[in-house]
Amino acid sequence: MNETSAATPGLAEETEAAAGTVQSTDDTVGEIYVDDPRMTCRNVDVYYGEKQAIFDVSLDIGKNQVISMIGPSGCGKSTFLRCLNRMNDTIDGCRVTGQIKMDEQDIYDGGLDVVPLRASVGMVFQKPNPFPKSIYDNIAYGPKIHGLSDNKEHLDSIVETSLQRAGLWEEAKDRLDQPGTGLSGGQQQRLCIARAIAVSPEVILMDEPCSALDPIATAKIEELIDELRERFTIAIVTHSMQQAARVSQRTAYFHLGKLIEVGETDQIFTSPRHKLTEDYITGRFG
Amino acid sequence: MHTSTLIILLLGLMSLAYYFGRKRSLSLVGGKVRDLHSLPSYYGMQTAMWCGIPALILLALWLSFEESVVTGMVVESLPQEIQELPPERLDLVLNDVRNLSQGDIVSSTVDQTMQQAADHYTSLMGISHMALFVVALSVAILAGLWAQRTITREQRARNRVEKAINFFLLSSSTLAIFTTVGIVLSVLFESVRFFQQIPVTEFLFGLEWSPQTAIRPDQVGSSGVFGSVPLFAGTMLITLIAMIVAVPIGLMSAIYMAEYASKHFRTLAKPVLEVLAGIPTVVYGFFAALTVAPFFRDLGTDIGLTVSSESALAAGVVMGIMIIPFVSSLSDDVINAVPQAMRDGSYGLGATRSETIRNVIIPAALPGIVGGVLLAVSRAIGETMIVVMAAGLSANLTANPLEAVTTVTVQIVTLLVGDQEFDSAKTLAAFALALVLFVITLALNMIALHIVRKYREQYE
Ligand SMILES: Nc1ncnc2c1ncn2[C@@H]1O[C@H](COP(=O)(O)OP(=O)(O)OP(=O)(O)O)[C@@H](O)[C@H]1O
Ligand SMILES: [Mg+2]
Numbered sequence: 001m002n003e004t005s006a007a008t009p010g011l012a013e014e015t016e017a018a019a020g021t022v023q024s025t026d027d028t029v030g031e032i033y034v035d036d037p038r039m040t041c042r043n044v045d046v047y048y049g050e051k052q053a054i055f056d057v058s059l060d061i062g063k064n065q066v067i068s069m070i071g072p073s074g075c076g077k078s079t080f081l082r083c084l085n086r087m088n089d090t091i092d093g094c095r096v097t098g099q100i101k102m103d104e105q106d107i108y109d110g111g112l113d114v115v116p117l118r119a120s121v122g123m124v125f126q127k128p129n130p131f132p133k134s135i136y137d138n139i140a141y142g143p144k145i146h147g148l149s150d151n152k153e154h155l156d157s158i159v160e161t162s163l164q165r166a167g168l169w170e171e172a173k174d175r176l177d178q179p180g181t182g183l184s185g186g187q188q189q190r191l192c193i194a195r196a197i198a199v200s201p202e203v204i205l206m207d208e209p210c211s212a213l214d215p216i217a218t219a220k221i222e223e224l225i226d227e228l229r230e231r232f233t234i235a236i237v238t239h240s241m242q243q244a245a246r247v248s249q250r251t252a253y254f255h256l257g258k259l260i261e262v263g264e265t266d267q268i269f270t271s272p273r274h275k276l277t278e279d280y281i282t283g284r285f286g
Numbered sequence: 287m288h289t290s291t292l293i294i295l296l297l298g299l300m301s302l303a304y305y306f307g308r309k310r311s312l313s314l315v316g317g318k319v320r321d322l323h324s325l326p327s328y329y330g331m332q333t334a335m336w337c338g339i340p341a342l343i344l345l346a347l348w349l350s351f352e353e354s355v356v357t358g359m360v361v362e363s364l365p366q367e368i369q370e371l372p373p374e375r376l377d378l379v380l381n382d383v384r385n386l387s388q389g390d391i392v393s394s395t396v397d398q399t400m401q402q403a404a405d406h407y408t409s410l411m412g413i414s415h416m417a418l419f420v421v422a423l424s425v426a427i428l429a430g431l432w433a434q435r436t437i438t439r440e441q442r443a444r445n446r447v448e449k450a451i452n453f454f455l456l457s458s459s460t461l462a463i464f465t466t467v468g469i470v471l472s473v474l475f476e477s478v479r480f481f482q483q484i485p486v487t488e489f490l491f492g493l494e495w496s497p498q499t500a501i502r503p504d505q506v507g508s509s510g511v512f513g514s515v516p517l518f519a520g521t522m523l524i525t526l527i528a529m530i531v532a533v534p535i536g537l538m539s540a541i542y543m544a545e546y547a548s549k550h551f552r553t554l555a556k557p558v559l560e561v562l563a564g565i566p567t568v569v570y571g572f573f574a575a576l577t578v579a580p581f582f583r584d585l586g587t588d589i590g591l592t593v594s595s596e597s598a599l600a601a602g603v604v605m606g607i608m609i610i611p612f613v614s615s616l617s618d619d620v621i622n623a624v625p626q627a628m629r630d631g632s633y634g635l636g637a638t639r640s641e642t643i644r645n646v647i648i649p650a651a652l653p654g655i656v657g658g659v660l661l662a663v664s665r666a667i668g669e670t671m672i673v674v675m676a677a678g679l680s681a682n683l684t685a686n687p688l689e690a691v692t693t694v695t696v697q698i699v700t701l702l703v704g705d706q707e708f709d710s711a712k713t714l715a716a717f718a719l720a721l722v723l724f725v726i727t728l729a730l731n732m733i734a735l736h737i738v739r740k741y742r743e744q745y746e
Contacts, residue, residue: 090630090633118634195635199636
């Protein structure tokens, strides 16, 4: 039934309504399309065994944009995010149907190799998870397995630029040979971001990257996200409405596995059209 | 009237005490548990403990002194000339008396005095048992009654019960520790006696092992040479072969189980591996001696090698097979202990499964794996049955796995099987070997446990 909303993009505008008046959860409210998409998802369903976790989600992820995904716990944000680089493949019994394309390439195509896909769609996790290796090796790991560097100097420069982009260079340059696990939580998370950008991805997925961090480290990462937007496309899951408002251009609201509403971040936070979205962002729910 | 009857009676009394203690505590506060310091069951337990513990302690003390006290009294009653016998002879007589009183076979002819002594012994024992019965039961009842009478609502029964439980646990672990210490000390003392006869240096660095000593001075026979190097060399050779078999196979099967196998396969294969671990070593032993060793010998003849029918190779390979489940289950544990987040991080960067295993999981799990392998080594060193059956008895000093070698454990077995004097160098050598073996395995275990523990800390 979402077919119709996907096929008639103007539908939402036609039924332009006052804030918080839409109640039906059958269709996504708002503009799921963007002019310049990097990834396009159509009618995505995800099942964990028998249990369906994502229901018919269609969404575009725009180039050089930050899109944030919000919603109550358990609504399927992480699950949806993990579809975008096929991390769900690593979970036993997880099944994804529908279509997800990246630059016109269907990423669930049977013949597609996930290795280059995951190299171009990087991921940063909720809990910082540096490998128990040195800081240098943490960053060099990705470039090494993808053969991105020809020699040691090149690898050194990749490590340096990645750390610089992640804003960790100043703090880490004198201790590159020390274990990454010895950094503070915020530094570890930036190390993980540096590790993700070291393989020059096009899209970076972040699943609650700041939930384990203090406000100062969070501010640093948010700043970083804003800078990274120039080069990368970013999808971020967050529980902090302020964070979504600060870092993202578009916001998608999920509820019980359905994409309820999506739109410009300003619009979502000032005049949400769906009743559920309004309840959530005004704190009446979730 | 047996001791077991007494114990059962005491247990019965304890449950009665529990019931009455609990009841009294409840009646003190009119059923309002809230007004009590502790839950009623604690008052019950406290009363039961008072009822049981003093009586049981008394029972234990009584039983341990009864024998000597009664024997002393029997000796007093014996005729003068028997009393003046040297201690060993007296012991023999007393033994006969005891046997007589139990109706067993006696070593010497039964005369009048012996029969009298035996009757005396029997009656004394009977009286003692009776007395024990009465005294223990009255102690139990009195102490229980006293404990029940003195219950007050402020009494800190919970704390006392906790303390008593604490004490019980402590004494159990102390018992275990003391037993171990006792064994170690006895091995140590016997070894010292051995080293008084054979110099330590000869034992540790001697290259020849031939423990046959003449038992009687008039016997012809060698005087025995106790150089333990060939034994330890043999042990190491077999252990090495076992590890060459067990470590790669065990590790790879652990990796497969932990990272590749489907849930379905895992639930099937894990129990099978556990069965492998549960096969008694004696079964592995005759498998090695009857199947594997002849197979290697025939194979050797086919390709023009001389393989002795008892070879280090056969014993080592079978021992390796025995240890596979040990290595694989320990490695499986450490591999599973590597957090999922590590794998996600690696997969998220586009690493394949084998890249992730090689670059992230194995390095992260390595200390734990090394620890597990060291534990397996110490197990292989101490293993006896397989080598007794398959490795041979001749103490060859060789690095050739196709020859027969012998191991420390095999020699300990052969030294102690059959008749022997308890203080000959031959018998005492077993203790010296055991001591060295013990030190080696202890050191290995300590290193291994240290490594494993350190590795655990990383992720906690
Ligand atoms: N590995 C899994 N196996 C089975 N069910 C799962 C699994 N992971 C998630 N689910 C289920 O899928 C639904 C969505 O989970 P998901 O982790 O995507 O939620 P979320 O929106 O990220 O929540 P949170 O904000 O708490 O992280 C939940 O009902 C969850 O129970
Ligand atoms: Mg989540």
